[in-house]
Amino acid sequence: MSVNESQFYMWRTLFAISHADNVVSPEEIRFMTEAIEDVPFSEEQKDILKGDIFEGKDIVEMFEKISNGADQAAFFRFATDLVWVDGDYGEEEQAIMLKLKRLHLQSVNVDDLIGNINLELENDDERDFHATKSSSQSQSGSRKDIKNIIYSFRDHFLKDKMGK
Numbered sequence: 001m002s003v004n005e006s007q008f009y010m011w012r013t014l015f016a017i018s019h020a021d022n023v024v025s026p027e028e029i030r031f032m033t034e035a036i037e038d039v040p041f042s043e044e045q046k047d048i049l050k051g052d053i054f055e056g057k058d059i060v061e062m063f064e065k066i067s068n069g070a071d072q073a074a075f076f077r078f079a080t081d082l083v084w085v086d087g088d089y090g091e092e093e094q095a096i097m098l099k100l101k102r103l104h105l106q107s108v109n110v111d112d113l114i115g116n117i118n119l120e121l122e123n124d125d126e127r128d129f130h131a132t133k134s135s136s137q138s139q140s141g142s143r144k145d146i147k148n149i150i151y152s153f154r155d156h157f158l159k160d161k162m163g164k
């Protein structure tokens with residue numbers, strides 16, 4: 001069983017986000033290649049995503065093809081971790097995330113999402129993580145934590161969307 005079209009475009013948008021700052025870090029490449037291996041994409045979907053690793057796509061265009069509001073909401077949960085994986089949430093990434101949030105708020109039917117999405121509160125460690133920028137050299141422990149966060153969301157996606 002492969003992911004549906006809305007979920008596929010959620011992943012394509014995530015891959016596109018990695019190109020937003022014009023620097024695709026080794027952590028982002030690792031994330032994308034492991035996602036292709038771990039998520040049950042069809043062979044055609046895998047081929048498209050492999051191309052998306054090396055050539056950034058139009059982020060807004062990809063996002064607009066996420067047809068399910070819950071998938072759009074999941075995108076933001078996952079993208080927040082992805083933009084921080086390299087320890088720097090750059091201006092380009094911030095600008096595109098704001099634009100996507102505006103699009104999401106214009107298109108989503110909040111009534112449909114109520115009851116489908118659990119309200120989750122960030123723990124103190126996550127809040128502290130997102131509130132500060134980490135130095136890639138002086139905080140190698142933080143980089144490990146960042147990697148653990150970004151790679152753990154794939155498992156969360158698989159559990160939620162694939163019934164595993």
